[in-house]
Structure formats: C-alpha cells, structure tokens
Amino acid sequence: MAEVKVDDVRKTFGAGRPVLDGVSFTVADGEFVSLLGPSGCGKTTLLRIVAGLETADSGRLSIGGKDVSDVAPKDRDIAFVFQNYALYPHLSVRENVAMGLKLRGTPAAEIARRTADAAKRLGLEPLLERRPAALSGGQRQRVALARALVREPRAFLLDEPLSNLDAVLRERTRGELKLLFKKANGTVLYVTHDQVEAMTMSDRVVLMNEGKLQQIGSPEEIYRRPANAFVASFLGAPPMNLISRAEAEKSGLFAGLPEGDLLVGVRPEEVKVGSGREASIVLVEPVGSHTILTLDCGGAAVRAVVPGSWVGGSSCRVEVPSPSVHLFDAVTGARR
Amino acid sequence: MKPSLAARVLFGLAVLAVAGWSLAPFLWQVITSLKPAAEAAAVPVLYWPSRLDASSYAMIFKARPFAAYIWNSIVVGLGTTFFTTALGASAAYAFSRLRLPGGRAALAGILFLSLFPGTILIVPLKYLAVRAGLLNSRWALVLTYTALNLPFAIWVLKTFFDRLPRDVEEAAWIDGLSRWQTLWRIVLPLSAPAVATTAILVFIFSWNEFLIAQTLISRDAARTVPVGIAMLSGVTVYEVPWGQIAAAVVVTTLPVIVLVLAFQRRIVEGLTAGAVKG
Numbered sequence: 001m002a003e004v005k006v007d008d009v010r011k012t013f014g015a016g017r018p019v020l021d022g023v024s025f026t027v028a029d030g031e032f033v034s035l036l037g038p039s040g041c042g043k044t045t046l047l048r049i050v051a052g053l054e055t056a057d058s059g060r061l062s063i064g065g066k067d068v069s070d071v072a073p074k075d076r077d078i079a080f081v082f083q084n085y086a087l088y089p090h091l092s093v094r095e096n097v098a099m100g101l102k103l104r105g106t107p108a109a110e111i112a113r114r115t116a117d118a119a120k121r122l123g124l125e126p127l128l129e130r131r132p133a134a135l136s137g138g139q140r141q142r143v144a145l146a147r148a149l150v151r152e153p154r155a156f157l158l159d160e161p162l163s164n165l166d167a168v169l170r171e172r173t174r175g176e177l178k179l180l181f182k183k184a185n186g187t188v189l190y191v192t193h194d195q196v197e198a199m200t201m202s203d204r205v206v207l208m209n210e211g212k213l214q215q216i217g218s219p220e221e222i223y224r225r226p227a228n229a230f231v232a233s234f235l236g237a238p239p240m241n242l243i244s245r246a247e248a249e250k251s252g253l254f255a256g257l258p259e260g261d262l263l264v265g266v267r268p269e270e271v272k273v274g275s276g277r278e279a280s281i282v283l284v285e286p287v288g289s290h291t292i293l294t295l296d297c298g299g300a301a302v303r304a305v306v307p308g309s310w311v312g313g314s315s316c317r318v319e320v321p322s323p324s325v326h327l328f329d330a331v332t333g334a335r336r
Numbered sequence: 337m338k339p340s341l342a343a344r345v346l347f348g349l350a351v352l353a354v355a356g357w358s359l360a361p362f363l364w365q366v367i368t369s370l371k372p373a374a375e376a377a378a379v380p381v382l383y384w385p386s387r388l389d390a391s392s393y394a395m396i397f398k399a400r401p402f403a404a405y406i407w408n409s410i411v412v413g414l415g416t417t418f419f420t421t422a423l424g425a426s427a428a429y430a431f432s433r434l435r436l437p438g439g440r441a442a443l444a445g446i447l448f449l450s451l452f453p454g455t456i457l458i459v460p461l462k463y464l465a466v467r468a469g470l471l472n473s474r475w476a477l478v479l480t481y482t483a484l485n486l487p488f489a490i491w492v493l494k495t496f497f498d499r500l501p502r503d504v505e506e507a508a509w510i511d512g513l514s515r516w517q518t519l520w521r522i523v524l525p526l527s528a529p530a531v532a533t534t535a536i537l538v539f540i541f542s543w544n545e546f547l548i549a550q551t552l553i554s555r556d557a558a559r560t561v562p563v564g565i566a567m568l569s570g571v572t573v574y575e576v577p578w579g580q581i582a583a584a585v586v587v588t589t590l591p592v593i594v595l596v597l598a599f600q601r602r603i604v605e606g607l608t609a610g611a612v613k614g
Contacts, residue, residue, distance in 0.1 A: 053506050074512040086503035090525045103512035147511075 002064030002154040009059035034198035037208035079148035229333035251297035265326035271304035276319025369582035392579035405564035424489025432497035450487035496530035
C-alpha cells in the first residue's frame with residue numbers, strides 16, 4: 001500500500017471550461033478517501049487521471065513517493081473498479097480475477113492461492129467457473145472487487161461501484177466494502193455522488209464542485225463546519241437552510257448578526273421546535289424515523305426536522321440556538 | 337397474439353415459394369450432373385434422368401485437373417480471408433479507438449475507393465502482376481482480393497468495435513495488456529460474430545471470383561474453380577459438356593453451403609448487430 005498524491009492537476013476537454021481546475025490533495029497510506037460532488041464536477045475525470053486512463057493537461061501525480069504522471073496504467077500498480085464492472089464477458093470468473101496476476105508473471109501456485117483467497121473473502125467460490133453473463137448484478141460487482149483485491153495493488157481506485165445495485169443491496173455492500181478495505185489495509189480513492197456513501201465509508205472526504213476542490217476533511221468536519229455555502233447546501237438530507245440576511249432578520253430567529261452581506265445557515269435538525277417565536281407550518285413530510293417540517297417564519301422559509309411523526313397543529317413555536325448558526329459571505333460563499 | 341391458421345399456411349407457402357425460386361437453378365444442376373451424358377443436353381428437355389449416372393463427377397476429377405482447381409481456390413480463399421481479417425481488424429481498431437489525424441477523411445477515402453467498378457482495374461492489375469512477376473501465382477489473387485475486400489472488412493469491423501464498451505479495454509490495460517494484446521485477447525473474441533461474418537463473406541467472394549482470376553492466371557493447373565469450370569469444353573468446339581459443368585458446380589457449391597450452415601447463427605448475429613440494443 002502507498003500514499004497517493006495529486007498535485008495541482010488541471011484538465012480541459014476541447015475549448016470549454018476546465019473540468020479540473022487545479023486540484024491538490026493527498027491520500028495517506030491505508031486511508032479511505034471519497035471524492036464527492038454532483039454529476040459533472042470532475043471527480044471521475046480526476047480518478048481516471050490517477051489511473052492513467054486520461055492524461056492531465058498539467059500537474060503531477062505520485063504513488064508511493066514515485067512520480068507516475070507519465071507512467072502507463074499497467075505500471076502504476078493500481079486496481080480500478082469500474083461503475084459497470086467492465087468484466088471480460090468471454091472469460092470465466094476465475095480467469096477474470098486471475099488475468100492481472102497472470103500478465104505480471106505471477107507463479108501459477110501463487111495465482112491459485114490468491115484467487116481462492118479473494119473468492120473466499122467475497123463469497124465467489126461456487127461461481128468461479130461461470131461467465132459474467134450468468135451472474136446477477138451483485139455477483140458481478142463482487143467479481144470486479146475480487147479482481148481488484150487479488151492484485152494487492154498499491155492503491156484501489158473505485159468509480160461509483162455501488163451505483164448499479166438496488167437500494168437494499170447497496171446498503172449492505174457499503175458496510176462490507178468498508179470492512180474489506182480496512183482488513184486489506186488498502187489505500188482507497190472512492191468516487192461517489194452519494195453523500196451517504198461518502199460519509200459512512202471514508203476516513204476523509206474530498207468535496208468537489210465545477211472542477212474545484214471545495215473542502216477536505218473528515219465526514220464529521222465537513223458536516224459540522226462546512227467551508228463554504230456550497231458544501232453546506234450539498235451535505236445533509238434535507239440540506240442546510242441558507243437564507244439571505246434580510247430574510248433572516250425578518251424571521252426573527254437570528255439575533256446579533258454581524259455587519260455585511262451574508263448568507264445565514266442552520267441545519268434543519270438544529271432548529272428547535274417547541275419554544276420561541278410563532279411560525280406557521282407550510283408542509284409536513286413524514287419520513288418514518290423523523291418528520292420534515294417546512295415553516296414560514298415571517299416570510300422566510302425554514303425547514304426543521306423533528307423526531308417521530310408530527311402530531312401538532314398548523315403552527316408551532318421555533319428557535320435557533322446561536323451556536324448552530326453558520327455564516328457565509330453572500331458574494332463569495334466563503335465561511336465567515 | 338398467435339397468428340391464425342390461414343396466416344400460418346400463407347406464410348409457409350410464401351417461404352416455400354421463395355426457397356423454390358432460389359433453389360430451383362441449383363437443383364437443376366444437381367439433376368443434370370447425375371444424368372447420363374446423352375440425356376444432359378437432350379431435346380426435348382428430360383426433367384428426370386432415365387437412370388442416375390455419376391460418371392460426370394468421375395470425369396471432372398480424372399480427365400481434368402479439377403482437384404488442383406479446388407486446392408487453388410481453397411488456398412487463395414483462406415489466404416485472402418486471413419490477410420483481410422487480420423489487416424482489416426487492426427485498421428478498424430485503430431480507426432475506432434485512436435484519435436488519428438485525418439482519420440475520418442481516410443475512412444471516407446477507403447469507402448470512395450471501393451466504389452470504383454472492378455472492370456476498370458483489370459488492365460492495370462494485369463500490368464502490375466506482370467511487372468511484379470506474379471502472373472500465374474496464387475499470390476496475385478490473394479493480394480488483389482485482400483485489397484478489394486479490405487474496405488468492406490474495415491467498415492464492418494469498425495462499426496462493430498465502436499459499439500463495444502470501452503471500459504472493458506481500460507480494465508485490460510490496468511490488468512497489464514498492451515494495445516495489441518487488448519485487440520487480440522479482448523476485442524476480437526468479443527467481436528466473434530462480426531469477424532465470422534466478415535471472414536465468410538470474404539471467403540465466398542474469393543471462392544466465386546471469376547474476372548480477375550481469369551485475367552491473372554492462364555496456366556491450367558494454377559486456375560481456380562470458377563475459371564476452371566468456364567474452361568471445361570467438349571471433344572469438339574460445338575459440344576458443351578453440360579453434365580460435367582453441372583457436376584463441377586455442385587462440387588464447388590457444397591463447401592460454401594457447409595461453411596454457411598456451420599456459421600449461420602454467427603452470420604445472422606453479425607449482420608443484425610446494432611439493430612437492437614443487446
């Protein structure tokens with residue numbers, strides 16, 4: 001396993017705006033890092049550049065302290081799990097898993113041992129002689145993982161590996177993946193647009209938007225202390241309430257706001273319902289474990305999360321404790 | 337909805353009519369080949385021989401170098417198929433996957449070249465073959481046929497390659513395959529239907545080609561089957577050995593029928609590839 005270092009990587013396709021606009025970060029040895037962001041933010045392009053499947057316009061890449069910017073994908077000693085698995089359709093599961101080892105001249109006995117080990121870890125033993133076409137989606141995904149694990153590479157690169165699974169299977173596989181890579185002590189760079197995956201699986205999250213890095217930190221950090229208004233609005237379901245200074249003052253929920261053009265933010269689950277100022281309820285959305293209320297506070301729309309189901313009437317009392325308030329610059333979006 | 341009885345009967349009749357229409361000339365050749373020599377050209381026409389007689393078959397192999405014709409055709413056919421498929425697949429893969437400067441223009445040019453009628457090539461080809469010392473050589477035919485079939489092979493295979501998912505190839509690069517290895521070990525096995533279709537159609541072209549073979553080969557033992565059949569003649573100029581010609585036609589058609597039946601499924605897959613999302 002090894003450290004992966006991305007240094008000021010830039011990439012533009014054709015004449016358009018840059019897909020990657022100077023991105024730098026480091027994945028420590030054995031660390032699980034997610035690249036999170038909305039579709040088109042450049043995260044998959046960045047992963048493909050790390051793998052060597054695309055070339056950056058500028059910037060350097062190193063794996064294990066060695067500069068690999070100009071090294072062919074096969075010589076970077078990385079494994080890549082594709083979104084649609086990209087198995088070899090004409091080869092058996094065993095041959096799919098063993099291909100990388102065979103091409104590297106690994107002795108047959110060693111290949112057999114490692115293939116058997118990976119198959120055992122992923123529960124593929126009864127399927128080894130089958131072709132991919134005879135497997136379910138979940139099984140194919142496991143073959144793709146086995147193909148990566150068996151190589152024992154210096155880094156694992158995964159491109160939305162769970163996005164083609166149904167919701168129940170995705171939930172279960174998420175936990176299994178986390179354990180699998182912990183046990184393998186793998187350096188993992190994991191691309192996803194699903195914040196739940198990023199938050200639950202990673203040691204650190206790299207949040208991107210429009211080709212620019214927005215924030216790097218532990219899931220806790222980026223959730224508790226978002227670096228800018230984009231991060232604040234991207235994370236959380238429902239996301240953070242962000243309202244203009246004028247609306248915030250009208251609502252009467254926020255006292256003592258500092259000078260300047262501001263965006264005022266508060267997470268819905270930190271809006272206290274039960275005491276404080278009167279607000280009318282516009283919308284009630286029961287989720288089961290909790291209920292999302294959309295409130296009208298003096299003209300400002302504010303969402304609040306209350307536990308369980310909502311049994312109150314058409315209005316309620318709300319307040320916002322001052323430590324829960326996040327302030328962002330209305331022009332730059334930066335945290336104040 | 338299950339089609340009605342009438343519809344199924346009509347469909348069956350239509351199939352029979354088309355099959356009969358297509359097969360009748362061939363069946364006529366089969367019957368003629370089995371007639372005694374005197375009955376083959378009898379007037380009025382005898383539709384069914386008085387007795388079955390295989391002597392026409394014996395004649396073409398004994399009295400003439402028909403075995404050599406067949407061998408020449410097989411060698412030229414396999415050689416043409418091999419070179420066309422190998423070169424065509426390599427070129428098609430490059431056109432499909434690499435960002436070649438002028439790639440689109442080259443592809444259009446290839447298509448344009450294949451639009452010239454074959455007859456205008458005859459004289460230049462003869463000249464080239466003479467200059468290259470390839471007259472009466474099988475190589476003259478293999479090279480010419482390969483050149484003539486390459487545009488077709490490149491276009492069919494490129495269209496097929498374009499539809500193959502690229503990430504399987506990317507997975508192969510990460511696993512350690514080179515571009516060439518990826519072509520031979522991943523792309524071609526996945527393109528088996530298209531490769532089989534191309535190979536068989538090229539083989540059939542070569543097997544049936546007459547004009548160029550007639551022009552470039554004049555030594556009897558070096559001839560291919562179509563020319564050999566055309567050169568079959570009777571004892572006198574006025575006698576046409578219909579029985580032997582029919583026997584030769586039957587013998588040379590059989591390998592093609594066997595080939596097509598053996599690969600029928602693959603051919604249909606290849607020809608209809610891309611018609612529906614698979």
